[in-house]
Amino acid sequence: MLTRLCYCKAGLEVKIAKFCGGRGALNNIKSLNLSIDDSIIIQKNENYRSPVTIQSKGENILVGKELAAKIIVESETINDILLSSLRTGDLAEVKNVLAKGEIRRRLLDMGLIKGAILEVIRKAPLGDPIVVKLNGFDLSLRLNEAENIYVSLKSLSNSSSKSIFNKLKMLRK
Amino acid sequence: MKLPMEINVALAGNPNCGKTSLFNSIVGANQKVGNFSGVTVEKVEGVTYRKGYKITIVDLPGTYSLTSYSPEELVARDYLINKKPDVVVDVVDTTNLERNLLLTTQLMNLGSNMIVALNMFDEADKKIISIDIDQLEKLLGAHLVPTSAVKNEGIESLLDHIVDLYTGEIEAKKNKLNYSEILEERIEKLTKILNKDKELSAKYNTRWLAIKLLVSDKSIYNLIQKYPVWIKVQNYLSSVFRDFEKKYNSDPEMILMEESFAFINGALKETVTIGQKKALTLSEKIDRILINRITGLPIFAFFMWLIFQATFALGEVPMQLIEIGFEKLGMAFATLLPDGILKSIIVDGIISGVGGVLIFLPNIMILFFALAILEGTGYMARAAFVIDKVMHKFGLHGKSFIPMITGFGCSVPAFMGTRTLKSESDRITTLLIIPFMSCSAKFPVYILFIGAFFPVDQAGNILSLIYLLGVILALLSAKLLKTTVFKGVSEPFVMELPPYRMPTFRSLFMQMWMKAYSYLRKAGTIILLASVLIWIASNYPKNELINLHLTKQVENVQNSETLTEIEKTSKITHLQNQAASDNLAFSLAGKIGKSIEPIISPLGFDWRLGIALVTGVAAKEIVVSTMGTIYALGDTDEESANLRTRLQSDPNYNEAVAIAFMVFVLLYVPCISATIVFFREAGNIKWTLLYLGYTTSMSWIMAFIAYNITKLFI
Incomplete structure (x- = not known):
């Protein structure tokens, strides 16, 4: 299944399927000497926040988090990730809610139970909280709270890049 | 047996399901606001009549569930259990049944005599949702009534259902929500244990208690602990939790929620078809x-x-x-x-x-x-979503922002605005820091003192600094309170962003009117009493000698042959102002002002400023006019040139005193009206004392620091 490099945990061996993002991102990827169909092994991916260390062609490479999100890879296993690291537009399934006490109760009441399908639809102007769409309604929660929820990717966002500049580019064409 | 002609109805439902609008459509203006006993959760009650029955409806606070975490949920639940309303109307948002029906399943567990109002039915129609109402009724075991508060539809049918259900004309099947074997087995066992206690089983629905015990509901734990059966319950529960941990790697709460949603999803799959989205x-x-x-x-x-x-x-x-x-x-x-x-x-x-x-x-x-x-x-x-990150840095909730900025205008509406905050700790923290947001009544004091002691080109900077100091102290105080008094009480930000809707004017008007009315009735009377008392304190006791002296001197002036008429009038005004000043100094307020001089002298304040501060407790606008009276200048305002020159020429005052005084006025107790509204909103004398103590000590400390720092520069 297709996933993002930034979602893959250490130890996985994946194949690069495609790149998304603007020209700048593509140039960066090129400079890392990565190309489509390359097999890479994830060495380190802590908290899904800091840069991802990958091994490609026998070399260890550090890939920034933003860039790692733009590298789409083919992977046999899909591991659980934190809801807080889910990218806008990707669809995921809730696997576990680790929160305790009141927060857990609230999250369960809102329908964040195992098996619920959700999508992060936007982030606040300052980056936190986020808005998650599930069961047909919009739920906002802080990244703090989202860090207590494990989800697994169901499908990637269908628009490869939602950046407004790309849309403008498309229009011009 | 003849039934009483009065039906007690409770309106339950999720936040944003249009419950309040529906309530307003049903009862119109026949409503009154109170508090649920012991908590500051608003209780709105209304009355209407149908088929000769008097229907009293209580609008319970909007909740997603009936656990015991938030005061709203606890209030709603306690009301349903203890007051046992004749009919419970569960208002659901038809456009979002999946989430709304969770509360319905919990009401089913409670065994309530329930009617489900499919509210916003007209909107659901628009979204091309078709519902097999008969089938859903069968599954839920409750009658469904489509309503639309906005279009005023279905209200009469809802009232008919309430009356018919009460009289027994129609029946509620009261379906039980059946869980899977792994849960049911334990629920039954636990119910059996609980049933052994006759007192408990007579008073409560023991199946419901068993379910609540399985989901680790704190308040139910506390309740059962009072009964001897607790030891058996406790032993059984701990074995259940171990079991779940080992066998299913989960806990009963999670599994129960999963099954509740599974039931809802199953019911919806069977009855609801959603057209093209x-x-x-x-x-x-x-x-x-x-x-x-x-x-x-x-x-x-x-x-x-x-x-x-x-x-x-x-x-x-x-x-x-x-x-x-x-x-x-x-x-x-x-x-x-x-x-x-x-x-x-x-x-x-x-x-x-x-x-x-x-x-x-x-x-x-x-x-x-x-x-x-x-x-x-x-x-x-x-709005809360957009600003939450900033507010959260100081331990506050995004919703605290609006009451805080309102504080720049006036603390009274600002305090009342904290009602939108659902958590007690957030609300009290916000209440406590609002006084530091400089209200508009303090502005004249700043203008007077800045005008008297600082050049024009510095005025703007100093004014900004004063306001900034207030904001910084407010935010730091919030942080302080959240790490001391409310330590560990963290309010999660898990909030629905409801679809945009057009509110009805009636609903807006009713909310505004209820607020105004409750202010007048509850705070207004005490404010009136307090202002009369303060007025008496600043006018009495009177010293007859001052007035006798005044009359004599006025006579002397009038009889004088050397003075012109204009000179006479000005002399008399001067004498009258002097008498007013002497009267104020002699009054109770004056005496208090003088007696606090030793306390305020380290800040550079003399007894005159002391009196101004004391009368300022009545209203901050009075500070400046009191200064005018003390200096025997008659009616004055912050622009009065003569009051300004008097302050400048007074050897006791300088820039340091001016800064210290402004800082003190910025931070010390807001006016008596605000204090009374604070007490009403905090609902507790403990918080009110903390508020008085905190603002007063903070103002003294900060004024002391400001005085001594400014002294170094002049």
């Missing part, structure tokens, strides 16, 4: 603009500015009318009544006291109309 709903389109990453903050700032301007700039007009009206009324009474104590009490005490209560009304009404629009349209949740 639009790619983007209107709400999504609006959100793309209103809470977009680039425009989100500017639009938020604009709306906040708009509310502030509307509340205080627009409110200024009716406020002036009230002021002038009461002045005229006072003058009318002054001419009617004979001179004496009675006239003085009526004109200066009562009439100006009532005026002082009503003066806040325009602010309160406009602010709450605006807040009702924000809540009703759905922007309120978004």
Whole structure:
């Protein structure tokens, strides 16, 4: 299944399927000497926040988090990730809610139970909280709270890049 | 047996399901606001009549569930269990049944005599949702009534159902929600254990208690602990939890919730067909603009500015009318009544006291109309969403922002605005820091002292510094409170962003009116009493000698042959002002002001400033006019050149004293009206004492620091 490099945990061996993002991102990827169909092994991916260390062609490479999100890879296993690291537009399934006490109760009441399908639809102007769409309604929660929820990717966002500049580019064409 | 002709109905439902609008449609203006006993959760009750029955409806607070975490949920649950209403109307948002029916399943567990109102049915129609109502009724074991509060549809049918259910004309099947074997087995066992206690089983639905025990509901634990059966229950429960951990790697709570949602999803699959969905709903389109990453903050700032301007700039007009009206009324009474104590009490005490209560009304009404629009349209949740990151840094909730900026206008509506905060700790923290947001009544004090002691080119900077100091102290205090008094009480930010809706004018108006009414009834009376008392304190006791002396001197001036008429009038005014000054100094307020001199002298304040601070407790506007009276200048305001020059020429005062005094006024106890409203909103004398102590000590400490630092520079 297709996933993002930034979602893959250490130890996985994946194949690069495609790149998304603007020209700048593509140039960066090129400079890392990565190309489509390359097999890479994830060495380190802590908290899904800091840069991802990958091994490609026998070399260890550090890939920034933003860039790692733009590298789409083919992977046999899909591991659980934190809801807080889910990218806008990707669809995921809730696997576990680790929160305790009141927060857990609230999250369960809102329908964040195992098996619920959700999508992060936007982030606040300052980056936190986020808005998650599930069961047909919009739920906002802080990244703090989202860090207590494990989800697994169901499908990637269908628009490869939602950046407004790309849309403008498309229009011009 | 003949049934009483009065039916008690409770209205339960999720937040944003249109419950309040439905309530307003049912009862109209026949409603009153109170508090649920012991908590500051608003209880709105209304009455209507149908088929000869009197129907009393309580609008329970909106909750997603009936656990015991938030005070709202606890209140709603306790009401349902202890008051046992004849009929429970569960209001659900038909456009979002999946989440709304969770509460319905919990009401089913409770065994309530329930009717489900499919509210916003008209909107569901638009979204091309078709519902097999008969089948859903069978599954839920409750009658369903489609309603639309906005279009006023289905209200009569709902009332008919209530009456018929009460009289037994129709029946509620009261289905039990059946869980899977692994849960049912334990629920049954636990119910059996509980049933052994006769007292417990007579009083409560033991199956419900068993379910609540399995989901680790704290308040039910506390309840059962009081019964001897607790030891058995405890032993059994701990074995169940171990079991679940080992066998299913989960806990009963999670599994129970999963099954509740599975039941809901199953029921909906069977009964609801959703037609073609639009790619983007209107709400999504609006959100793309209103809470977009680039425009989100500017639009938020604009709306906040708009509310502030509307509340205080627009409110200024009716406020002036009230002021002038009461002045005229006072003058009318002054001419009617004979001179004496009675006239003085009526004109200066009562009439100006009532005026002082009503003066806040325009602010309160406009602010709450605006807040009702924000809540009703759905922007309120978004405003909190946009600003939450900043507020969260200081331990506050995004929703604290609006009451805080309202504090720049006036603390009274600001305190009342904290009602939108659901968590106790957030609400109390916000209440406690609002006084540091410099209210508009303190402004004249700054103008007077800055004008007297600082050059024009520095005035703006100093004024900004004062305001900034207030904001910084407010935020730091919030952080301090959240790490001490409310340590460990963290309020999660898990909030629905409801679809945008057009609120009905009736609903907006009712919310505004209820707020104004509750202010007048609850705070207004005490404020009136307090302002009369403070007025008495600043006028009594009287020293007859001062007035005798005045009369004699005025006579002397009038009889003088060397003075012209103009000189005479000015001399007499001067003498009268001097007498007013002496009277104030002799009054109780004056004596208090003088007696606190040792306390305030380290700040550079003399007894005159002391008296001004004491009278300022009545209202901050009075500080400046008190200064005028003390200096025997008659009526003065902050622009008065002669008051300014008097302050400048007084050897006791300098820049350091001016700064210290402004800092003190910024931070010390807000006026008596605000204090009373604070007490009402905090609902507890403990918080009120903390508020008085905190503001007073903070003002002294900060003024002391400001005084000594400024002294170094001059």
